[in-house]
Amino acid sequence: MNVHASHDPSRFSYYMTDEFYQELVSDFSDWQTEDRVVLDVAERDQFRSMLEKESRLLDRQRFEEWLDLFIPDCTYWAPSTRDQGDPRSEIAVMFDDRRRLEDRVYRLRTGHAWSQAPASRTTRIVSNVEVFKGKTADLRMVRANFLISEFWDSETRILTGWAGYRMSFGSAGWKISAKQINLINCDQCIRIPALFSEHIAMRGRLLIVGGSYAASELASSAREHGYDEQIVIVSDEGELPYHRPPLSKAFLKGQAEGPLPIKSEAFYESNRLDLELGLKVTTIETDTNTAVLSNGARISFDTLALAVGARARELPVPGADLRNVYYLRSVADARALKAAAEDATNIVIIGAGFIGLEVASALVSPQRQVTVVEATDRLLGRVVAPELSEFFRLAHTRRGVKLSLSSEVKALEGDNGAVRKVLLKDGRSLEADTVVIGIGSVPNADLARQLELECQNGIIVDSQSRTSRANVFAAGDCTLFQGAFNSAGSRLESVQNAIDQSKVAGAVIAGVDKCYESLPWFWSDQYDLKLQIAGLPAGATDRIVRFGTDSQISVFHFFHDICICVESVNRSREHMSARRLLPTGKVTRGRLEEVDFDISALMTR
Template sequence: MGDAVIIVGAGQAGLTVAEALRADGWQDEIVIYGAEKHAPYHRPPLSKGYLLGDTPAAQLTIRGPDLFDKKRIEFCAGRPVRAIDPTSLRIELDDGSRRAYCSLVLATGSRPRELAVEGARLDRVVSLRTLEDSATIGTQLQKAENVVVIGGGFIGLEVAAAARKKGCSVIVLEAMDRLLARVASPAISDFFARLHSDHGARIIFNAKVSRLVGEAGVVRTVETADGQSFPADLVVVGVGAVANDELARHAGLACDRGVVVDDCSRSSDPSIFAAGDCTARRLADGALSRLESVQNAVEQAKSAAAALTGRERPFRAAPWFWSDQHGVKLQMAGSSANADQAALRGSLADKNFSLFYLRSGKLIGVDTINRPGDHMLARKLLDHGLSPTIEEVSDEHFDLKSLLATGVPA
């Protein structure tokens, strides 16, 4: 038993650790404990295709029982882990039983941040994280007339787009002065504000929700601090996520808005690793990075598996992310934060463009709308430290791919 690698969490990160360990030659036991009753499944469609009924549940499954048997991975669904004892190298399960490990990987993910106002626990006030959450929202969209979305981030906007497609009246209440303010440039924020407005949603900025009012235990109205009141048959709360790091905290691991890990997914305990949404990665400059994406989960998981088998595979690739809303695909690589120059390729009016962001002459991020080729190129440029000049980006006739041929970092 003591030779087992135990993985707590059966999402993308947990599954990837297990598969990467086997690919790297790990021969001893691998055990995955998942709190949910499902096999590992894809989460991005929960706010898109699955929510709309376009993607069946069977297509969400990443790996089924046959693969676990073939790769000798013990998968235990519906078995939450209650505690970790780093001294004895044991975990305690929800039924009080204990199991020993040689190494432990935390892939516990995150949960929606709760709305801290009166009425937040009324019926038909929902958040989106699990397959059950998505199914519930999808069912309620079929009969809701007025949908209020609290939060103009990716989840909120994707649900808003789905609700409009179902014919619901949609109001998006955003506490800040623009959409996607924490992750996107003002130009991208403005683009999506116009997109949602053009599709019939009403967006209200600087909206501080003060309380939710119900009738017979069911939400009926959303009120804001400035005295406005909005009718609601369904309220979807998308105000951020909180890392599930309680197990780590109680075990004495270093945590700061997540389990603190290095580039190789090592925690402050030499026998414990962490990957995915539950982590906060320490960067070279000492800052902490909290990323919530499939890429982050997969790359950190591969780094953890490598470290477990005695190799160094630091996660240093540029972050990337995508979102689908109203038939528009946004793909982001790197970051636009702190850019001092930006250049446009393509046409905003045609919903086909790329925005390149530079700081001190160095490429730091690229956002693309319906330009997957530019997105893939951007990732390569960022990963190789290659930068076009602002003049080269602005010139549609300049072949940015030629920079890859030179291989000389800017």
């Protein structure tokens, strides 16, 4: 079967059969196909009035913008309504005959799916509208072509059709006096490779699984970039998506009464974001694009976004299931730990990463002994330079925290089902009435495995948050990706990454061509010390330490001559400058030496 690429190289590619192309050009015998209309001001105003009446797909503001843009170029659109229930009803004519193929594909807000295809895999695309003179001055002929498309894993099936309108001018201005709509039957449907679907953003329900920054920001971004179909967020927590960093800081200190929502309930309502809280997606049925929830409910979707985050890595030793042994990932965890800590006298924290040290700084007091057990020989060993590890070692010991480095846990020992001791492999034991485990996290990949997505310590995504499966996206702590500032490919757990990556994912789902290129940055609050990191030190060939007081220090990491990461404590101005300047790739050792490594001074150069 031959396929016409275009009847005119400068116009939209029709992707239609030879037979249908001939049928199109011979339709409406009174069309003068070489005589395009140039609308004068009066005609344009009359068309505007008619189009406003006919329009049902665009809100007034956007309609006015598009009308102003395209009417001068002799193109316009108007919907056609047939009998209710007819699969051809509300086929809409969209315009645009100048942009590239990717930009000419528009998604319709409403309408019926092709009757022989699953609704969740069908979209309708209409383009290439032209206005021509009729046989008399009071006639206009409008021609448009449309596609009804089915999206499958291996191919995209496109059913072509055409719509014709006869416009007549009378006392009330221009109006549609006749409509004709034809569809080609299924046997003549064109099949092209699935690669084409990369240029076609589907309309339909967006299902987001997850309930933190990634889920909230992805939904918000999709709406912001024009995604007008239904968006459903399913979260296994009963709370509105909330800020998690305070859980290991202000919340444990009693400085915050409850979780602070990322966005208000009114925001979700005004943006038509449907929340299904306290429910878990247990199964994804790939053959029907349906998610099964823990209460038995079923939600079909056209596009799926996994913002499922990560869970605490469990300690694989005997006794880890005793009472008063806690992990910290959710507000429920934080509430339980806070209640237990009120009566605790000996708290042992296993793991000296961000979570462990933040909890230690929040809970240590004259009435409570806090001991941190770490398997490696320094604090924060996987995330900061050795000089910063030593800085925080001194900070914690000065404030009464006991540190047990190079110590591995053998078992937890209990009495009457509650933890009482932490047994170490070197034979020592630590008294403990409360134990907090913070030894890292594991990405939630159960649904990804059901979908047979590519995973490797996370769901592998590209710079647009696309997974290995069409119309399935992922963002946040659950993803592994390579980027401009993450060339080695890693899974980043940070608020910044979850927000920025999800904003890109939402935009891409809405049809915007955008890539995630943000510089990673992190922070940790311990006592009155704010650690801030801009960039990633992985691959650094050298580093320079800028010492300060007991509460200030900075470490500059270099890849040869270029600074790629700045770690600083209580130097917020320096951190903000690093976030601005490092992406340029122009912060060299020489330039920093000129300003005595005060990177903020480079902002004015």
